[in-house]
Amino acid sequence: MLLPAQLPLFPLPSTVLFPGVFLPLHIFEPRYKQMVTRALEGDRIIGMTLLVPGHEDDYDGRPPIFPVGCGGLITHVERQQDGRFNMILRGLDKFRIDGEEPPADGVLYRVARVTPLEEDAGTTDRLTLRETRGRLEAILAPALQGEGAGRLPPDMADDDLVNALSQYLDLDPLEKQALLERDGVAARAHTLIELIEMKLLTQRHPDSGRRH
DSSP states (O other): OOOOSEEEEEEESSOOOOTTOEEEEEEOSHHHHHHHHHHHHTTOEEEEEEBOTTOGGGTTSOOOBOSEEEEEEEEEEEEOTTSOEEEEEEEEEEEEEEEEOOOOTTOOSOEEEEEEEOOOOOHHHHHHHHHHHHHHHHHHHHHHHHTTOOSOOTTSOHHHHHHHHHHHSSOOHHHHHHHHHSSSHHHHHHHHHHHHHHHHHHHHOTTTTOOO
Protein backbone atom coordinates (compact mmCIF):
# COMPACT_ATOMS: atom_id res chain seq x y z
CA MET A 1 0.00 0.00 0.00
CA LEU A 2 1.44 3.33 -1.06
CA LEU A 3 1.77 6.06 1.53
CA PRO A 4 -0.08 9.31 0.86
CA ALA A 5 1.90 12.50 0.29
CA GLN A 6 0.73 13.84 3.66
CA LEU A 7 0.50 11.92 6.90
CA PRO A 8 -0.95 12.71 10.32
CA LEU A 9 1.88 12.25 12.81
CA PHE A 10 1.80 10.26 16.04
CA PRO A 11 5.10 11.07 17.82
CA LEU A 12 5.90 8.95 20.87
CA PRO A 13 8.87 9.01 23.27
CA SER A 14 9.74 5.31 23.27
CA THR A 15 7.95 3.53 20.40
CA VAL A 16 9.35 2.80 16.93
CA LEU A 17 7.27 1.02 14.27
CA PHE A 18 8.90 -1.16 11.60
CA PRO A 19 7.54 -2.24 8.19
CA GLY A 20 5.39 -5.35 8.32
CA VAL A 21 5.22 -5.46 12.14
CA PHE A 22 2.06 -5.11 14.22
CA LEU A 23 1.86 -2.60 17.08
CA PRO A 24 -0.94 -2.37 19.69
CA LEU A 25 -1.71 1.15 20.89
CA HIS A 26 -4.02 2.81 23.40
CA ILE A 27 -5.16 6.27 22.28
CA PHE A 28 -6.30 8.65 25.01
CA GLU A 29 -5.03 12.20 24.30
CA PRO A 30 -7.68 14.46 22.69
CA ARG A 31 -5.45 15.38 19.72
CA TYR A 32 -4.78 11.74 18.90
CA LYS A 33 -8.37 10.68 19.44
CA GLN A 34 -9.22 13.28 16.78
CA MET A 35 -6.42 11.96 14.56
CA VAL A 36 -7.64 8.36 14.76
CA THR A 37 -11.28 9.38 14.21
CA ARG A 38 -10.35 11.22 11.01
CA ALA A 39 -8.02 8.43 9.86
CA LEU A 40 -10.83 5.92 10.21
CA GLU A 41 -12.97 8.14 7.99
CA GLY A 42 -10.23 8.07 5.33
CA ASP A 43 -7.39 5.71 4.39
CA ARG A 44 -6.72 4.53 8.00
CA ILE A 45 -3.01 5.45 7.69
CA ILE A 46 -0.98 7.43 10.24
CA GLY A 47 2.72 8.16 10.58
CA MET A 48 4.63 6.90 13.62
CA THR A 49 7.68 8.93 14.63
CA LEU A 50 10.04 9.06 17.61
CA LEU A 51 10.41 12.17 19.73
CA VAL A 52 13.93 13.55 20.09
CA PRO A 53 15.22 13.29 23.70
CA GLY A 54 14.54 16.46 25.70
CA HIS A 55 10.98 16.78 24.43
CA GLU A 56 9.38 16.79 27.90
CA ASP A 57 9.06 20.54 28.33
CA ASP A 58 7.25 20.92 24.99
CA TYR A 59 5.42 17.57 24.81
CA ASP A 60 2.01 19.22 24.41
CA GLY A 61 3.31 21.46 21.61
CA ARG A 62 5.39 20.55 18.56
CA PRO A 63 8.65 19.12 19.98
CA PRO A 64 11.40 17.93 17.61
CA ILE A 65 10.99 14.48 16.06
CA PHE A 66 13.34 12.27 14.08
CA PRO A 67 12.97 12.77 10.32
CA VAL A 68 12.48 9.08 9.47
CA GLY A 69 9.35 7.26 10.61
CA CYS A 70 7.08 4.44 9.49
CA GLY A 71 3.56 4.57 8.15
CA GLY A 72 1.00 2.42 9.92
CA LEU A 73 -2.34 1.05 8.74
CA ILE A 74 -5.07 0.75 11.38
CA THR A 75 -6.09 -2.91 11.00
CA HIS A 76 -8.20 -3.33 14.15
CA VAL A 77 -9.84 -0.75 16.39
CA GLU A 78 -12.10 -0.71 19.43
CA ARG A 79 -13.73 2.57 20.41
CA GLN A 80 -14.28 2.92 24.13
CA GLN A 81 -17.32 4.64 25.65
CA ASP A 82 -15.17 7.54 26.84
CA GLY A 83 -13.84 8.16 23.32
CA ARG A 84 -10.54 6.36 23.75
CA PHE A 85 -9.32 3.78 21.26
CA ASN A 86 -7.56 0.44 21.47
CA MET A 87 -6.11 -0.31 18.09
CA ILE A 88 -3.51 -2.28 16.17
CA LEU A 89 -1.26 -0.81 13.49
CA ARG A 90 0.52 -2.75 10.78
CA GLY A 91 3.75 -1.17 9.63
CA LEU A 92 3.82 -0.05 6.00
CA ASP A 93 6.71 1.77 4.29
CA LYS A 94 9.24 3.96 6.01
CA PHE A 95 9.08 7.65 5.19
CA ARG A 96 11.19 10.78 5.41
CA ILE A 97 9.59 14.00 6.59
CA ASP A 98 10.02 16.78 4.03
CA GLY A 99 8.24 19.39 6.15
CA GLU A 100 5.25 19.96 8.38
CA GLU A 101 2.04 21.72 7.48
CA PRO A 102 1.26 24.82 9.57
CA PRO A 103 -1.42 24.28 12.21
CA ALA A 104 -4.90 24.35 10.67
CA ASP A 105 -8.06 25.57 12.37
CA GLY A 106 -9.67 22.78 14.32
CA VAL A 107 -6.85 20.28 13.71
CA LEU A 108 -5.18 19.31 16.98
CA TYR A 109 -2.50 16.97 15.61
CA ARG A 110 0.57 17.47 13.42
CA VAL A 111 0.56 16.75 9.67
CA ALA A 112 3.70 16.24 7.59
CA ARG A 113 4.64 16.09 3.93
CA VAL A 114 6.53 12.84 3.43
CA THR A 115 8.53 10.85 0.91
CA PRO A 116 8.14 7.03 1.10
CA LEU A 117 11.37 5.04 1.57
CA GLU A 118 10.86 1.57 0.10
CA GLU A 119 12.98 -1.36 1.26
CA ASP A 120 12.58 -3.98 -1.44
CA ALA A 121 15.49 -6.41 -1.06
CA GLY A 122 17.37 -7.52 -4.15
CA THR A 123 18.80 -11.01 -4.71
CA THR A 124 22.08 -10.18 -2.99
CA ASP A 125 20.33 -8.74 0.05
CA ARG A 126 18.06 -11.78 0.31
CA LEU A 127 21.06 -14.13 0.30
CA THR A 128 22.69 -11.97 2.97
CA LEU A 129 19.49 -12.02 5.02
CA ARG A 130 19.36 -15.83 4.84
CA GLU A 131 22.89 -16.03 6.24
CA THR A 132 22.12 -13.37 8.85
CA ARG A 133 19.04 -15.26 10.03
CA GLY A 134 21.26 -18.20 10.94
CA ARG A 135 23.49 -15.93 13.00
CA LEU A 136 20.49 -14.38 14.75
CA GLU A 137 19.08 -17.80 15.61
CA ALA A 138 22.45 -18.91 17.00
CA ILE A 139 22.86 -15.77 19.11
CA LEU A 140 19.32 -15.79 20.48
CA ALA A 141 18.96 -19.57 20.95
CA PRO A 142 20.10 -19.64 24.62
CA ALA A 143 17.66 -16.89 25.61
CA LEU A 144 14.81 -18.48 23.64
CA GLN A 145 15.39 -21.88 25.23
CA GLY A 146 15.47 -20.26 28.64
CA GLU A 147 12.01 -18.80 27.99
CA GLY A 148 10.67 -22.08 26.64
CA ALA A 149 10.18 -20.67 23.16
CA GLY A 150 12.71 -23.00 21.57
CA ARG A 151 13.50 -21.13 18.36
CA LEU A 152 12.52 -18.28 16.12
CA PRO A 153 9.41 -18.83 13.97
CA PRO A 154 10.65 -20.93 11.01
CA ASP A 155 7.81 -19.89 8.70
CA MET A 156 8.40 -16.14 9.11
CA ALA A 157 10.08 -14.41 6.15
CA ASP A 158 13.64 -13.24 6.80
CA ASP A 159 12.90 -9.53 6.42
CA ASP A 160 9.78 -9.79 8.60
CA LEU A 161 11.80 -11.57 11.28
CA VAL A 162 14.51 -8.90 11.31
CA ASN A 163 11.92 -6.13 11.54
CA ALA A 164 9.97 -7.92 14.29
CA LEU A 165 13.11 -8.48 16.36
CA SER A 166 14.12 -4.86 15.83
CA GLN A 167 10.77 -3.72 17.21
CA TYR A 168 10.20 -6.20 20.03
CA LEU A 169 13.64 -6.91 21.49
CA ASP A 170 14.56 -4.98 24.64
CA LEU A 171 16.50 -2.21 22.93
CA ASP A 172 16.79 1.48 23.70
CA PRO A 173 14.41 3.66 21.61
CA LEU A 174 17.40 5.44 20.04
CA GLU A 175 18.86 2.07 19.06
CA LYS A 176 15.56 1.12 17.46
CA GLN A 177 15.47 4.44 15.61
CA ALA A 178 18.97 3.79 14.30
CA LEU A 179 17.84 0.36 13.10
CA LEU A 180 14.82 1.88 11.34
CA GLU A 181 17.04 4.40 9.58
CA ARG A 182 19.40 1.78 8.17
CA ASP A 183 19.40 1.60 4.38
CA GLY A 184 17.59 -1.68 3.85
CA VAL A 185 16.78 -4.79 5.84
CA ALA A 186 20.16 -6.47 5.25
CA ALA A 187 22.00 -3.51 6.77
CA ARG A 188 19.45 -3.47 9.62
CA ALA A 189 20.11 -7.14 10.30
CA HIS A 190 23.88 -6.59 10.56
CA THR A 191 23.39 -3.69 12.97
CA LEU A 192 20.89 -5.73 15.00
CA ILE A 193 23.45 -8.51 15.42
CA GLU A 194 26.05 -5.99 16.54
CA LEU A 195 23.66 -4.55 19.14
CA ILE A 196 22.70 -7.98 20.48
CA GLU A 197 26.32 -9.11 20.70
CA MET A 198 27.28 -5.92 22.52
CA LYS A 199 24.46 -6.36 25.05
CA LEU A 200 25.35 -10.01 25.62
CA LEU A 201 28.98 -9.06 26.17
CA THR A 202 27.94 -6.41 28.67
CA GLN A 203 25.80 -8.94 30.53
CA ARG A 204 28.69 -11.40 30.76
CA HIS A 205 31.22 -8.73 31.73
CA PRO A 206 29.28 -5.93 33.46
CA ASP A 207 32.50 -4.06 34.36
CA SER A 208 33.85 -4.06 30.80
CA GLY A 209 32.47 -0.60 30.04
CA ARG A 210 33.68 1.04 33.23
CA ARG A 211 36.75 3.18 33.44
CA HIS A 212 39.32 2.55 36.16
